[in-house]
Amino acid sequence: MSLISFGSRVFRSYYLHVLGRRGCSTAAFMPESAGFDGVSSRSALHEFSVSNSETFWAALARHRLSWMSPFHTVHDCDLSRGRIRWFEGGKLNVSVNCLDRHVQTCPEKVALIWEKDEPGSEVKVTYRQLLDMTCRLGNLLRRRGVKKGDCVTIYMPPCPLAVASMLACARIGAAHNVVFAGFSAESLSERIRDAQSSIVITVNQGVRGGKLTQLKKTVDTAVQSCPNVRHVFVSMRTENPVAMTERDVDMEEEMLKEDAVCEPAAMDSEDVLFMLYTSGSTGKPKGLVHTQAGYLLYAAVTHRYVFGYSDGDVFGCVADIGWITGHSYAVYGPLANGGTTVLFESTPVYPDPGRYWETVQRLKINQFYGAPTAIRLLLKYGDQWVQKYDRSSLKTLGTVGEPINTEAWQWYYSVVGGERCPVVDTWWQTETGGICIAPRPSEPDAEIIPGMAMRPFFGIKPVLMDTKGKVLTSNDANGALCIAQPWPGMARTIHNDHERFKETYCQQYPGYFSTGDGAHRSKEGYYQITGRLDDVINVSGHRIGTAEIEDVVNQCPDVAESAVVGYSHDIKGEGVYAFAVLKKSVEAEEGVLSKQLKDLVSQKIAKYASPDCIQFVERLPKTRSGKIMRRVLRKIVEGDTNGLGDLSTVDDPAVIQEIIQSHNKHFRKQ
Ligand code: AMP
Numbered sequence: 001m002s003l004i005s006f007g008s009r010v011f012r013s014y015y016l017h018v019l020g021r022r023g024c025s026t027a028a029f030m031p032e033s034a035g036f037d038g039v040s041s042r043s044a045l046h047e048f049s050v051s052n053s054e055t056f057w058a059a060l061a062r063h064r065l066s067w068m069s070p071f072h073t074v075h076d077c078d079l080s081r082g083r084i085r086w087f088e089g090g091k092l093n094v095s096v097n098c099l100d101r102h103v104q105t106c107p108e109k110v111a112l113i114w115e116k117d118e119p120g121s122e123v124k125v126t127y128r129q130l131l132d133m134t135c136r137l138g139n140l141l142r143r144r145g146v147k148k149g150d151c152v153t154i155y156m157p158p159c160p161l162a163v164a165s166m167l168a169c170a171r172i173g174a175a176h177n178v179v180f181a182g183f184s185a186e187s188l189s190e191r192i193r194d195a196q197s198s199i200v201i202t203v204n205q206g207v208r209g210g211k212l213t214q215l216k217k218t219v220d221t222a223v224q225s226c227p228n229v230r231h232v233f234v235s236m237r238t239e240n241p242v243a244m245t246e247r248d249v250d251m252e253e254e255m256l257k258e259d260a261v262c263e264p265a266a267m268d269s270e271d272v273l274f275m276l277y278t279s280g281s282t283g284k285p286k287g288l289v290h291t292q293a294g295y296l297l298y299a300a301v302t303h304r305y306v307f308g309y310s311d312g313d314v315f316g317c318v319a320d321i322g323w324i325t326g327h328s329y330a331v332y333g334p335l336a337n338g339g340t341t342v343l344f345e346s347t348p349v350y351p352d353p354g355r356y357w358e359t360v361q362r363l364k365i366n367q368f369y370g371a372p373t374a375i376r377l378l379l380k381y382g383d384q385w386v387q388k389y390d391r392s393s394l395k396t397l398g399t400v401g402e403p404i405n406t407e408a409w410q411w412y413y414s415v416v417g418g419e420r421c422p423v424v425d426t427w428w429q430t431e432t433g434g435i436c437i438a439p440r441p442s443e444p445d446a447e448i449i450p451g452m453a454m455r456p457f458f459g460i461k462p463v464l465m466d467t468k469g470k471v472l473t474s475n476d477a478n479g480a481l482c483i484a485q486p487w488p489g490m491a492r493t494i495h496n497d498h499e500r501f502k503e504t505y506c507q508q509y510p511g512y513f514s515t516g517d518g519a520h521r522s523k524e525g526y527y528q529i530t531g532r533l534d535d536v537i538n539v540s541g542h543r544i545g546t547a548e549i550e551d552v553v554n555q556c557p558d559v560a561e562s563a564v565v566g567y568s569h570d571i572k573g574e575g576v577y578a579f580a581v582l583k584k585s586v587e588a589e590e591g592v593l594s595k596q597l598k599d600l601v602s603q604k605i606a607k608y609a610s611p612d613c614i615q616f617v618e619r620l621p622k623t624r625s626g627k628i629m630r631r632v633l634r635k636i637v638e639g640d641t642n643g644l645g646d647l648s649t650v651d652d653p654a655v656i657q658e659i660i661q662s663h664n665k666h667f668r669k670q
Contacts, residue, residue: 029441030305032059042443049458050485056459057086057488061297064336066101067092068266071293077486080510082502085270086294086488093264094273094296095138095171098335099131100264110340112160113314115359117207117346122363125160127338130167133160135262136255137168143258144231144249146199148173148265151275153197155188155219157181157206158321158343161235161251163331165201166274166321170292173265175272177287180322181206181213182624185221187285187648191277192226194287195495200229201251203237209350216242223247269293275495276324278430286504287495288430295433296336298489302434302457303333305441306424307367307396311338314393316365318344318356318374323625324430325400329369333434348374353381357389357416368416369398369426373561373626375408375416380560380583383415391416396440398424402627403529403547405554409450427453427529429515431505433489436460437527451551454526459487464521465509472521480533481519482512518545537566537574539608546630549611552604553578553597558586563620564611565634577637578611579659581620590616615667621656623649632656636663 026045027034036055039048049056054074061071071090077083102109107128114123125133146152152169154176156162162178169176177195179188192200200223206213216234220243223229234244235251244250273295275287303309315334319325321343334341342363348356348370356378360368378385397417404412404425413423427437437453437460439446448454456462464472464479472479483490490513494501508514518530530545537546546564553562562580569575580597582588594614602610621629635644641660647653 032056032063035059042441046456046458050456050461053459053485053487057297060301061087061090061293061488064300065092065293065297066097071269075486075488079486079506079513082493082498082506084486084490084492086291086486087269087297090269090293091266092269092293093171093267094292094332095134095167096264097296098167098170098332099127099134102127102335102338103131106338109338111335112163113340113342113363114158114160115342115344115346115363117210117350119346119351119355119358120362123160130160130164132260133164133255134167134171135260136258137161137164137251138171138262139258140233140249140251140254141168141174141199142172142262144199146172146174149175149271150199151175151177151195151197151272153188153192153195153200154178155181155183155200155202155215156235156321157203157208157215157237158326158330158345159203159237160343161203162201162321163335163343165233166327166331167335168262170267170273171262171264173267173271176274178274178276178322178327180320180624181215182320182322182651184648185218188218189222189225191285191287192222192229194277194285195275196228197226198228198230199233200231201233201235203235204242205238205240207237208345209347212238212240214242267292270492274327276327276430278324286497286500288491289493289495290433290489291492294488294490296332298434298487299328299333300336302489303329303339304337306426306435306438306457307369307398308422308440309334309337309339309367313366313395314340314342314364315367315369316342316344316360316363317369318342318348319369319371319400320625324428324433325369328434348378349381352385353378354385354388357386357391360391360394361389364393366393367396367398368394369400371401371626372399372404372408373402373622373628375399375404375412376554376561379408379411386415391418394421396424397421398426398438400426400428400435401625403531403551404451405551406450407554413450422448423450424448425451425453427517427527429517431491431515432483432487433491436483436487437462437529449522449526452522452526452528454528456527459485461485462519462527463512464519465512469509475521475525476523478518478520478530480509481515481517481527481529482509483515484512486513520545537564537576539566539569539572539574539576548605549576549578549601549609552601553580553611555604556593556597556600558582558588558593559597560584561620561628563628563630563633565630565637567634567637569612572608575612576609577633578614579617579620579633580614581617613667615659615663617659617662619652619655619658621659622651624651625649626651633659636660 068091071087112125233251277285317329439448461484531547566574
C-alpha cells in the first residue's frame with residue numbers, strides 16, 4: 001500500500017542501520033538523533049530539540065508518522081497572535097497511523113485490553129479486529145450523513161467501541177467530542193450544542209463499581225434541548241434493553257451490515273482531530289481544539305520516552321477516555337506506537353482496594369499510569385492490598401493530574417514499585433496535548449526527586465514569570481509557568497472562541513504560552529508545580545502554594561489527604577484554612593492533632609504558612625476525575641454558600657453539605 005510510506009518495518013530498518021553506523025547510546029535511544037549534529041548525550045538531545053526545534057520535530061514527524069503526502073513547512077507559529085500551525089502541506093490519516101500500518105506488520109497483536117468492571121473478564125482486541133470495527137463504524141457514520149469537518153459527540157465509558165468510535169471519526173475526517181460519561185444530561189447537552197454535533201454515540205447502560213448507570217436515558221434527556229441531533233447510536237454494554245426511537249440506531253446490528261473496508265480521508269495536518277471540554281476560571285466550559293499530525297506525533301513520542309515504553313509492553317493508563325489523559329495515553333499515543341493499551345472501566349476500590357494490583361498481575365502490565373488522588377485513597381487501606389499481588393511486570397509508574405505529595409509518592413515507589421520502578425510525576429494539561437514536564441526521559445540513572453515533575457520534555461522550554469511579567473532567569477525561583485516556544489501537541493484554539501484562547505493563553509505574557517500554573521525552579525534547575533495560580537495564597541505578602549502546605553500536612557502519619565485554601569483575613573490579607581481527612585484507624589484528639597499539624601507546617605515551610613484553622617472532614621469534594629474542588633471549599637470558608645458556582649462536575653454533592661454543616665457548627669466564628 002503506497003499510503004504507508006514509513007511503516008514500522010521501514011522505521012526498524014532505519015533504526016538498525018543507524019545503530020550499526022553509530023553504535024552510540026543516543027542513537028539507540030532515538031535513531032533520528034544520528035542526523036543531529038553534535039548530539040551525543042540525552043541532555044544534549046534536549047538542548048538540540050529546543051534550539052533546533054524545526055529540525056528535531058521534522059525528523060521525528062517524517063520517521064514516526066505515515067504520510068499520504070509530505071509536509072512542506074515544519075511550523076508557522078506566532079504565539080502572541082495565537083497562531084499555531086505544524087507540518088503544513090502534509091496529508092495523513094490518524095486512524096491509518098494507529099491501525100493500518102500495524103495491521104500490515106502484526107495483525108494479530110493485541111491493541112486493546114478492555115479491563116471490564118467485572119474483575120477477571122477482560123476482553124482482548126487485536127489490531128486487525130480494531131481496524132475492522134473502525135471501518136464498519138466509519139462507513140455507518142458516513143451512511144448516516146456524517147461528513148468531513150462535522151463533529152460527533154461520544155458519551156461512553158472506556159470500551160473498545162468507544163476507541164473505535166474515536167478512530168472512525170478520524171478515518172472519515174470528522175472531529176470527535178468525547179464527553180466523560182459521568183457528566184449530567186445538562187452538561188452533556190451544553191457540550192453537544194456547543195460542538196454542533198448531529199450524531200451522538202452512547203451505550204445502553206454504563207457499569208462501574210458494580211453499579212449500573214443509565215447512559216442512554218441521560219442522552220435522551222440531553223438531546224431534548226439539542227435540535228441538531230439527528231441520530232443517537234446505541235451500543236449494548238449490558239443485556240438490558242432500553243427504549244429506542246426512530247432517531248436511535250442499534251450500533252452493533254448496523255455495523256454488521258457495513259463493509260469492513262473504509263477509505264481513509266486524506267486530512268491536512270491542521271484539520272481538527274478532536275475537541276475536548278475543560279473548565280476554565282469562568283463557569284462556561286471551553287472546547288479545546290487539537291489537530292491531526294502535531295497532536296499524534298507528540299502523544300506518540302511522549303508515550304514512548306516518558307514511560308520508557310518498548311515494543312511488546314502492556315501499557316496501563318487507568319484514566320477515563322473522557323479526559324485528555326485517556327485520549328493521549330490510553331488511545332492515541334500507545335496505538336500510534338503499535339502498543340498494547342489497557343482500557344480500565346472500573347474503580348480503584350472495586351471489588352476491593354486490591355483492584356489495580358490484581359489487574360497488574362493478571363494483565364502483566366509494564367507501565368502503570370494513574371492519579372495521585374487514587375494513590376492517596378489506596379494508601380489509606382494499607383500495604384496488604386498491594387502485597388497480595390505479583391507486580392514484577394511493572395517497569396515504570398506514573399502519576400498525573402495534580403501534585404503528588406511526598407508520602408503518597410514514597411508509598412507508590414516503595415510499596416507498589418518495590419523500589420524498582422522509576423516514578424514519573426508528569427505535568428501537563430488538556431491544553432498541552434501531552435506531557436510537558438516529567439522526570440524521564442533523562443540520562444538513564446539520573447536522580448528522581450519525590451513529588452517533582454522535574455525535567456522538560458523534548459522541544460519544551462519552560463520559563464517562570466514574575467508578577468510584573470518579567471522572565472525569572474535564576475534558579476531557586478517561583479513564578480508563573482509559561483512555555484516559551486510552540487510544540488506540536490499544543491491546542492490550537494477554543495472551539496468558536498479564538499479570542500478567549502488568545503486572552504487566556506497567549507496574551508497574559510505576550511509571546512509565551514501561559515499555563516495558569518505556578519512553579520518553583522529548584523537550585524538544580526528542576527521544576528515543581530506549586531498548583532493553579534488561583535490556588536496561590538498570599539499571606540502577609542508572602543506567596544505560598546496550597547499544594548506546598550498540603551504536602552506537609554499529608555506527611556503526618558494520621559492524615560490521608562488534605563486541601564488548603566486561602567480566605568480573607570483582617571490582618572494578614574489572606575489566612576490559611578486546611579481541610580484534613582484522617583486515616584480510617586486514627587482516634588487522635590482533634591485539638592492535639594490540629595496543634596501538631598500547625599507546628600509541622602511552621603517547621604517544614606515557615607510560620608506564616610501554618611494553617612490558621614484546621615477542619616477535620618470525612619471526605620473532600622472532588623470532581624469526577626478526582627480533582628479536589630478547592631474553589632468550593634474557599635466559598636464555604638468565606639461563608640458564601642449561595643455562590644458555590646458551577647457544581648456540574650462534582651462527584652458527590654452530599655460531601656459539600658456535610659462540610660458546610662460541620663463548618664457552620666464549629667468554625668463559623670473563627
Ligand atoms: P487537566 O487539563 O484537567 O488535565 O488539568 C490540568 C491541570 O492539572 C494543570 O494545569 C495542573 O494544575 C494540574 N496538574 C496536572 N498534572 C500535574 C502534576 N503532575 N503536578 C501538579 N499539577 C498537575
